[in-house]
Amino acid sequence: MVNEHKTIFGKYVLDSLTRSMYENPKTIYRELIQNSADAIDNAVVQGFLKDKTAGVISISIEKNERKIIIEDNGTGIKANDVLPKLMNIGDSDKDKESDKGFRGIGRLGALGYCERLIIETSYPGETIKNVVGWAAKELMTSLDEKNKEGAAELFQRVATRTIENEAVDTHYYRVILENVSDDSLLEKQEIKEYLSMVAPVPFDRAFILRNAIYEYVKKHNFPFDEYTIYLNTEQICKAYTSIIYEGNELTKKRIDEISHLEFFNFNATGEEPLLWGWYGISSFTKQIPEKGNLSRGLRLRKSNIQIGDSYCLVKLHKEQRGNFYFVGEIHALHPALYPNARRDYFFENHVTKLFEKKLRHYFHNELYNLYYFSSKVRSTQRQIEDFVKFSETYEEKSQKIGFKDKEEAQHYERQFETLKDRAEAAKKTLTRIADELTQEPSPKKKIFEKVTKGKPIEVTHITPPVKPKENKIKYVFDDLSSVSRDDRKLIARVFAVVDRCLPDKALVENIRLKIIEEFK
Structure with missing residues (x-):
């Protein structure tokens, strides 16, 4: 027995x-x-x-x-x-x-x-x-x-x-x-950083979007525990910020900004709350770098205490990298969602499975589409920007610098027309997207406005430089009046070889200027 x-x-x-x-x-x-x-x-x-x-x-x-x-x-x-x-x-x-x-x-x-x-x-x-x-x-x-x-x-x-x-x-x-x-x-600084993401503390006042979170919690009457915690007399606050950086402390630079917050919540069976969450809207240009961004990634919390680490929810995304396009929090509400002994995830039960099902669907069908939508808009916008930039270069070549030879002049003319066609198609695409997003506020509309704000969109007003007659095309070394025409042609041919062989175009331009200086 x-x-x-x-x-x-x-x-x-x-x-x-x-x-x-x-x-x-x-x-x-x-x-x-x-x-x-x-x-x-x-x-x-x-x-x-x-x-x-x-x-x-x-x-x-x-x-x-x-x-x-x-x-x-x-x-x-x-x-x-x-x-x-x-x-x-x-x-x-x-x-x-x-x-x-x-x-x-x-x-x-x-x-x-x-x-x-x-x-x-x-x-x-x-x-x-x-x-x-x-x-x-x-x-x-x-x-x-x-x-x-x-x-x-x-x-x-x-x-x-x-x-x-x-x-x-x-x-x-x-x-x-x-x-x-x-x-x-x-190590005080290490502990401060750890607690600023793990502990149930208030948002830092420097996080200008924090009030939207408090208002959402109050509106839905969700519990949101916060405690006053001091580390060697310094109060600990959550490390969220609206600025996204790249690089270490010495090379750190600003690469993006969170301009809005989006919220969502799901119930379990009936009306019992299951979870709620928030995430930031940025340009989603790429995954948020780990260096310089302590709060990157969607974090899982219960009773406002972090569960696991920044990788805890990666398994629920369509792509592993998906979690790190975002900054935000997922707050578990259902009483049956309680942490395991290591507090790196929840004890497995039917509510945990429902929690994962709801989040996985939301991540796959909402969040995944957001950063891919941003990529599409940026790629389309880039076609217009490339055309505008090339037009400026073409204008400068035609009016000031000149072309190496007839073939280069013709290449620029063809390239102008090709890029213009692409830019006009891109404008139509962006106009169509903008029209589709006018119906009501949405995360995609905010992303679209953020990505395209202040960027060129008009292309019809950009025209090629006045096409000169063949014998009036400006060439690189036309200004060398002290050199005979045959010598100018020879210099141009030698320079064309240099241009083809050297990948560093800045160096090529420097050689051109030195030649002009030498023969003037």
Whole structure:
């Protein structure tokens, strides 16, 4: 009988829940922050805080001392509940459908990255604070030893508890990591960038389109949790910006701009909300470069905390690259959409499958068509721009510079007519698209206006230079009046050879000018 056997959880369970749990060490910040967010929510419900704006999560990174402190002013933990809540593993009483952290293992991740982990907490109305600590380095060493010690026995052996006096109205939960072993956890700028995309924080005021998001959320009455989080006294905000860059910090240049936001939402069966999202409208000239654009890609969020990373939703696009033409967020709303233990995606169930089906259809039939539509408009517009540019060159060659020979003059004339035909066809295409988009506002209309704004579209007013008689065509070296006509022809023939052999046309032009200077 199975009942005759007592199940044993070996110590390697702790290895899976600590140093082996997450690929990115920075994940421990997210885990501890989501616990703090739950504590602030509970403090509001119980009346210890007026509202969420009164809640504060403070992160202190002391690089020289290799110490990290994460503290919130939520409920804290009652003295009688301290040991059950902090010493039991995976025994949380939180609700997985409403709370942000619910497995009772989030704090354990920090054990893999410090020498000692300490939790200090005080509850309103109590005059004490509880201090529970774990010798994390000793724990990690014991995991590598060959013995049969159980997970519970090891976890208790490396733990201590003390009680100290505290002010009666004080309430907090403070996590301290001493002698942090991973250098990346102590790099303030890296942690700031990580939290600015992962944490449930407000949009930066510099993101001028943020009000459209808040208005949409308010209009549809969607939950949108935001918390005040400080990193070494600097408030953390989401890193979204309306400018798209290319290059590193030294070569960074602006290549595009997000001018509008588009929104969408889907329900599950019935009227129960499933998800909502927003994305930015730009010119979609190419994938947003990774360098210089921290917020590129559509990001998945639950309770306004990021799920996975920027690649999380790539699998739902028609093309892998599709996710990185956009900046935006997908917010999961349905209570059955809850994160897996690593929080890199959702637990698989029928609602998750519906979520994927709805998003995949939207990505394939809406977003995919947007950046391909932009490509079509830009390609068509480019035919007009190429014609205008060539016309200017043709004019200059005819009136000022001159042609190398009769063949070149004829080539320019034929090229002018070819490009003009293409430009006129392009104008008709753009006019037709514009007419089709006049019916109502749409993402495509915004893209069309953005791509074609300020660009030339008229081609009929551009005419070729007055065609001279054959013996009046201006040639490159006609101005060399001091040189005989036969010598000018010889110089022109030599120059034609240079022009054909040298691919660098700037160098060719420089040689022409030097020849003129030499023989004038």
